[in-house]
Amino acid sequence: MEINNLKIAELLRKIAICYSVLDEKKHFFRISAYERAADSIEYSSKEIRQIWKEGELDKVAGIGRGLSKYLDELFRKGRSMHFDKLLSKVPEGVFELMKVEGVGPKSAYKIIMELKLEKKKDIFESVEKAANKGEIAKLDGFGEKSEREILKGIESLENRKEKGKRMLLSTGLNLAEGFVGFLKEDNSVKSVDVLGSLRRKMSTVGDIDISVITSSASEVIERFCKYNKVTRVLDKGDKKASVVIDGLYRVDLMVQDEDSYGSLLVHFTGSKNHNIALREYARRNRMSVSEYGIKNKGKIEKFKNEKGFYKYLKMEWIPPELREDGGEIEAALEKKLPELVKLLDIKGDLHIHSNFDIETSHDLGTSGVGEIVDEAVKLGYKYIGFSDHSPSVSNHTQRDVLELLKRRKEYIDKESYSFVKSGKIRVFNMLEVDIMADGSLSINDKCMDFLDGVIASIHSSFRQKRAQMTKRVVSALSHPRVKIIGHPTGRLLGEREGYDLNWDEVFDRAVKNDKAIEINGYPMRLDLVDYLVKEAVGKGVKLVIGSDSHDKWGLFNMRYGVYVGRRGWAEKADILNCMSYNKFKLWLNS
DNA sequence: GCCGTTTTCGGCCCGACTGTTTTCAGTCG
Numbered sequence: 001m002e003i004n005n006l007k008i009a010e011l012l013r014k015i016a017i018c019y020s021v022l023d024e025k026k027h028f029f030r031i032s033a034y035e036r037a038a039d040s041i042e043y044s045s046k047e048i049r050q051i052w053k054e055g056e057l058d059k060v061a062g063i064g065r066g067l068s069k070y071l072d073e074l075f076r077k078g079r080s081m082h083f084d085k086l087l088s089k090v091p092e093g094v095f096e097l098m099k100v101e102g103v104g105p106k107s108a109y110k111i112i113m114e115l116k117l118e119k120k121k122d123i124f125e126s127v128e129k130a131a132n133k134g135e136i137a138k139l140d141g142f143g144e145k146s147e148r149e150i151l152k153g154i155e156s157l158e159n160r161k162e163k164g165k166r167m168l169l170s171t172g173l174n175l176a177e178g179f180v181g182f183l184k185e186d187n188s189v190k191s192v193d194v195l196g197s198l199r200r201k202m203s204t205v206g207d208i209d210i211s212v213i214t215s216s217a218s219e220v221i222e223r224f225c226k227y228n229k230v231t232r233v234l235d236k237g238d239k240k241a242s243v244v245i246d247g248l249y250r251v252d253l254m255v256q257d258e259d260s261y262g263s264l265l266v267h268f269t270g271s272k273n274h275n276i277a278l279r280e281y282a283r284r285n286r287m288s289v290s291e292y293g294i295k296n297k298g299k300i301e302k303f304k305n306e307k308g309f310y311k312y313l314k315m316e317w318i319p320p321e322l323r324e325d326g327g328e329i330e331a332a333l334e335k336k337l338p339e340l341v342k343l344l345d346i347k348g349d350l351h352i353h354s355n356f357d358i359e360t361s362h363d364l365g366t367s368g369v370g371e372i373v374d375e376a377v378k379l380g381y382k383y384i385g386f387s388d389h390s391p392s393v394s395n396h397t398q399r400d401v402l403e404l405l406k407r408r409k410e411y412i413d414k415e416s417y418s419f420v421k422s423g424k425i426r427v428f429n430m431l432e433v434d435i436m437a438d439g440s441l442s443i444n445d446k447c448m449d450f451l452d453g454v455i456a457s458i459h460s461s462f463r464q465k466r467a468q469m470t471k472r473v474v475s476a477l478s479h480p481r482v483k484i485i486g487h488p489t490g491r492l493l494g495e496r497e498g499y500d501l502n503w504d505e506v507f508d509r510a511v512k513n514d515k516a517i518e519i520n521g522y523p524m525r526l527d528l529v530d531y532l533v534k535e536a537v538g539k540g541v542k543l544v545i546g547s548d549s550h551d552k553w554g555l556f557n558m559r560y561g562v563y564v565g566r567r568g569w570a571e572k573a574d575i576l577n578c579m580s581y582n583k584f585k586l587w588l589n590s
Numbered sequence: 591g592c593c594g595t596t597t598t599c600g601g602c603c604c605g606a607c608t609g610t611t612t613t614c615a616g617t618c619g
Contacts, residue, residue: 024616029602033591064592102608104617143610196619209619235618237607242618252619254606267604272619279603284595290604 003049003078008071009042011083014095018086021094021109037062039273043324045531047500049075093123100124100153101234107142111150114139124154156232156247166204167249168493169560170523173198175229176208179251182227188216190258195268199320201563203526204493207250209268217255224253260292262303266310267291273325281329282313321566326534340566341545343559345578349376350385350430351455351486351518351546352555356408361392362459367552369415375552377424383581385428386412387455387486387546390442393434398444405431405450426581428452428588432486437461439475441482448481453588455518455546457486462499470502477509483588484544485510487520487527494524503532507539514590516576517541519568521561522548533568544576 016034019027040062041048051057052075057068073080090109097108111127112118115135120126128151130136137147167175176194183192189212193199196209214220221241225233229245236242241253256264267275267290279289288295293302294312303309307317315332319340322328331337352372353365365372369386376384388408391401409429416427430453434442441448441456448454456476464472476482488506489498510517517536520527525548528536536543545561547554565575572578576587 027591030591032602036592062592066591102617106616141610141615146609149609207619235607240606240619242607268619270619275619276603283603288604292605 003074005041005044005048008048008074009038011074012038012041012067014090015083015086017095017098017105018090020105021090022086024106033062034067036273036276037067043531045503045535091118093117093120096123097127100150100157102146102149102153107146110139110141111136124158128154152232156244165494166206168523169198169201169203169205169526169563170557172205172208172249175245175249175251176210178229179208179210179224179227183210183212183220183224186214186220186223188214189220190214191261193265195254195265196252196270199269200271200323201321201567203530203564207252209252209254211254211256211261211264211268213258213261214255220255221253254291256291258304260302260304262305262307262309263289263293264291265306269320269323271324274323274328277325277329278313285313287313319566321563322569324567338569338571341562341570341572341575341578343562344380345572345575346381346545346558346562347580348381348383348385348577348584349547349549349555349558350428350453350484350544350577351387351432351520351548352384353388353432353548353550354386354412356386356388356411358388358404358408359391359395360389361394362389363550364388365550367550369412372549372552372555373416373419373425373427375555377419379555379558381425383426383428383584385430385453387430387432389459390431390433393436393442398447401443401447402450405447409450426585428585430455432457433482434459435472435476437464437472439472441476441479445481451481453484454479454482455484455486456482458490458499462490462496464499466500466502469499470505473501473506474509477506477513477515482515484516484518484546486518486546487522487525487548488517489527489529489532491527491529492524493526498527498529503535507536507541510536510541511539514542514587516544519543519545519561519564519570520548521545521557521559521564522554523557523560526560526564528564528568530564530567533565533570537568537570537574541574542576543570543574546577 012034016031019031040060051060057063057071070080070082091112093112094108097103115130117126131147131151136142137144176198180192183189191213193211195211197205198208212220217238221236224241225236225243230243231247232244234242239255243251245251254264254268282289293300301312310317316335316337318328318332354369354372355365355367357364391404412427412429419425420427429451431451432455435456435458436442473485476485491498517528519533545565547557549555549557576584
């Protein structure tokens with residue numbers, strides 16, 4: 001397995017931990033340099049190894065001469081003397097034990113070294129044993145309470161079947177909605193907002209952040225901790241509280257007065273790197289930023305809303321989805337932020353599966369064409385496309401396929417007749433065709449001629465090498481009847497990593513052949529991935545957002561696709577299904 | 591260890607909460 005960005009980021013974080021264990025004071029800034037380099041690499045849209053091959057390592061943000069040298073050695077020899085030397089000083093169990101809530105590098109190191117657990121295989125079991133004997137409470141700086149908290153932390157970690165698993169954006173938004181409703185029942189609550197990665201609409205989120213304006217903070221914090229899903233209270237203070245819900249997910253509450261609420265919104269919407277970049281910018285201009293306001297010449301300037309906050313820093317208001325320190329601060333200063341695509345800009349949905357049995361080997365939808373069209377009309381769409389999976393290759397001749405397609409078209413026409421006739425909506429007869437292992441397509445040209453448009457997607461042979469995968473996608477992009485590449489990385493969040501393609505080649509071909517790349521809004525896919533959307537937009541690639549719905553409610557997933565587009569800096573003009581019916585049809589037929 | 595509309599040297603984001611303390615260290619976001 002070749003070393004990838006995530007692994008490099010993990011390694012650098014481990015090195016940072018080594019430094020803080022060994023002598024945090026001495027290495028204070030070195031530690032944050034390693035952490036920032038790790039973040040930068042983890043969120044890089046390109047593999048760092050590739051960048052190294054091209055000799056551009058020192059152009060990556062957060063990587064300078066020192067890290068370039070170590071990474072160069074790592075890539076050439078598979079290991080770096082410098083990293084290995086540091087790692088050898090800190091037992092592996094330290095990194096494991098740090099997964100426990102409230103246990104950081106110092107505590108983990110101290111427990112393991114003082115109790116001589118460095119050679120133990122199951123560190124959690126060994127620490128549990130020691131804690132039950134009261135050995136941890138005896139250590140300097142620990143007590144009975146912290147011993148109990150560590151035991152609780154290990155227990156809750158082991159209750160979680162998959163440790164550290166992030167939740168889907170859709171799951172997080174739904175859970176947060178429950179909390180918001182509950183908090184709003186309190187009369188003293190003036191306003192509730194969902195912040196953090198949920199507000200930035202990241203495709204997966206690790207926790208839920210909620211903020212409240214209230215006249216009685218302690219009452220609201222009490223109420224928050226008593227919500228029926230809360231299984232554990234982690235922290236509870238005057239201004240904030242943290243709980244675990246369903247034994248799985250962390251929820252943080254922040255309380256603030258109305259006067260400083262704008263600063264709080266900025267602070268807890270983040271991301272961390274956006275905040276750091278904001279503060280560095282403020283510092284360069286002799287100001288200081290916190291969740292209470294902006295300190296200028298010894299006086300704190302307060303802000304009721306975010307617009308005022310950013311304006312004071314001479315910036316445009318930055319949409320939450322862009323707050324990732326990906327150039328948004330520079331753009332906001334120059335007043336050149338993009339006008340991001342909105343859900344209301346979407347005129348049609350082209351990726352919809354019906355329940356018409358077309359004898360496919362993949363999953364069928366569960367709603368009929370009639371009820372789906374009805375729902376689409378209610379959503380205000382001007383056009384939709386039915387894109388069922390193509391019939392299975394092994395069980396059908398191409399003549400069978402054409403026959404099935406004809407029957408399906410009759411069914412679609414009949415079911416949508418009244419809607420189309422009344423002029424409410426137009427319907428495209430499309431298909432989601434498989435890109436086979438050799439790059440050919442699962443139906444022949446004659447069948448494709450029968451359709452209004454083709455989405456081509458990979459549904460098999462996911463483990464091919466990068467070059468072969470790229471060849472498959474590029475050959476589909478070169479087929480005259482294929483207009484859209486569906487869910488281009490094939491990832492399934494929490495289940496399957498996406499395949500890596502040579503994106504430069506794919507995007508260049510898409511532009512050259514006037515094809516579109518799909519942003520799939522199915523919550524588990526959200527694919528094309530946001531940072532690749534940004535790359536694509538930068539190269540002028542046309543995009544289509546599709547819900548990939550398998551029933552009429554699935555049409556609502558369009559919003560998640562739009563969020564991904566927004567995170568990728570996409571404007572209305574980048575998304576083809578923001579065009580009118582006539583323009584879209586013209587493109588489809590071109 | 592990184593980085594430059596004050597700087598190739600001398601800075602480096604800010605604050606809450608907890609536990610074990612007797613003024614603070616560790617952890618977290």
